[in-house]
Amino acid sequence: MLEVKEVTKKYGGLIALDSVSVDFKKEGVTGIIGPNGSGKTTLLNVISGLVKPDKGRLYLNGADITDKPVHLRVRLGIARTFQFPKYFSKFTVLENLTINADEDKAMEALKLVDLAHKANTPARNLTMYEIRKLEIARALALSPRYILLDEPLSGLSYEESISLSNLLKELSAMGFSLIVVEHKLSILFKYAEKIIVMASGRVVANGTPEEIASNRDLVKQLGL
Ligand SMILES: Nc1ncnc2c1ncn2[C@@H]1O[C@H](COP(=O)(O)OP(=O)(O)OP(=O)(O)O)[C@@H](O)[C@H]1O
Numbered sequence: 001m002l003e004v005k006e007v008t009k010k011y012g013g014l015i016a017l018d019s020v021s022v023d024f025k026k027e028g029v030t031g032i033i034g035p036n037g038s039g040k041t042t043l044l045n046v047i048s049g050l051v052k053p054d055k056g057r058l059y060l061n062g063a064d065i066t067d068k069p070v071h072l073r074v075r076l077g078i079a080r081t082f083q084f085p086k087y088f089s090k091f092t093v094l095e096n097l098t099i100n101a102d103e104d105k106a107m108e109a110l111k112l113v114d115l116a117h118k119a120n121t122p123a124r125n126l127t128m129y130e131i132r133k134l135e136i137a138r139a140l141a142l143s144p145r146y147i148l149l150d151e152p153l154s155g156l157s158y159e160e161s162i163s164l165s166n167l168l169k170e171l172s173a174m175g176f177s178l179i180v181v182e183h184k185l186s187i188l189f190k191y192a193e194k195i196i197v198m199a200s201g202r203v204v205a206n207g208t209p210e211e212i213a214s215n216r217d218l219v220k221q222l223g224l
Contacts, residue, residue: 001025002047002078002146002177007056009042016042017053018201026145029168029178031188031209034198035222040181041083043198044148047179048080049073077145081135083154083181089124093134096123101141109140113167129160133167140171147171149180153187165191185224189213197222 002024009017017039024030032040045051047058049070057066060076068076087096093115097106110116113133118126126134132152139147152168153161161184169191172178182188189195189209197205197212205218213219 001061003059004047005057005059007046007053007058009046009051009053015201017046019056020203022196022203024146024177024179026177027172027175028193029172029180029191030194030196031192032179032181032196032198033185033188033224038198039201040198041150044080044150044181048078048148074142078148079139079142079144080148081139081150081152083150085131085135087123087131087134090122092120092122094119096134097138097141100138105141105143109137112140113137128155129164132156132164144176146177146179149178151181151183153182153184161187
């Protein structure tokens with residue numbers, strides 16, 4: 001279990017996270033939703049170790065990981081993807097993975113996302129859909145237990161979004177725990193088991209997709 005306990009992060013006078021507490025179980029898909037600027041990406045950054053909280057602690061299976069740097073969190077099983085994909089366009093798909101993983105692990109990960117046939121293609125020749133899969137494969141090659149995904153469907157067509165969400169569902173069924181920041185709610189609500197709603201740096205609701213969608217006041221208030 002991954003636990004975020006009363007985490008606060010300020011940027012100058014702006015409170016990006018305001019005493020956020022939330023638990024993530026080991027399996028399944030948790031969606032994080034909320035208006036622009038509500039703190040979703042900052043929460044992923046704090047969990048992955050890119051951003052250090054001003055207050056609060058993070059625990060992985062009971063162990064305090066608050067002061068652990070990114071690479072140690074990766075070793076403990078926390079990997080991520082980015083809203084704006086980070087990859088080396090001149091490198092091949094496989095080379096983009098072998099920067100951080102051995103070739104066997106990298107090929108295994110590419111097979112999981114159905115990108116093995118593009119292993120030797122330079123990343124610059126990929127479509128956005130394939131780049132999103134490359135990012136997921138790069139996370140998978142690190143043998144994670146948790147994968148944090150920041151808007152994985154961004155820039156994809158409806159059909160591509162459905163395909164990618166099916167892939168995420170499969171990964172979840174294989175035992176990976178996914179934490180997904182997403183704006184495409186109708187698709188997210190079909191494959192997430194739990195939804196966390198953020199507003200102004202706080203968790204304002206959490207529940208099943210059905211519970212959140214039936215909370216009309218909340219949906220209206222947040223413009224979701
Ligand atoms: N590095 C930073 N420096 C200053 N302010 C920041 C920084 N990162 C985030 N913020 C601010 O913190 C707040 C929360 O940002 P965050 O990116 O976490 O929101 P978000 O919910 O992910 O938004 P979006 O849906 O637009 O991606 C915003 O007001 C943002 O401008």
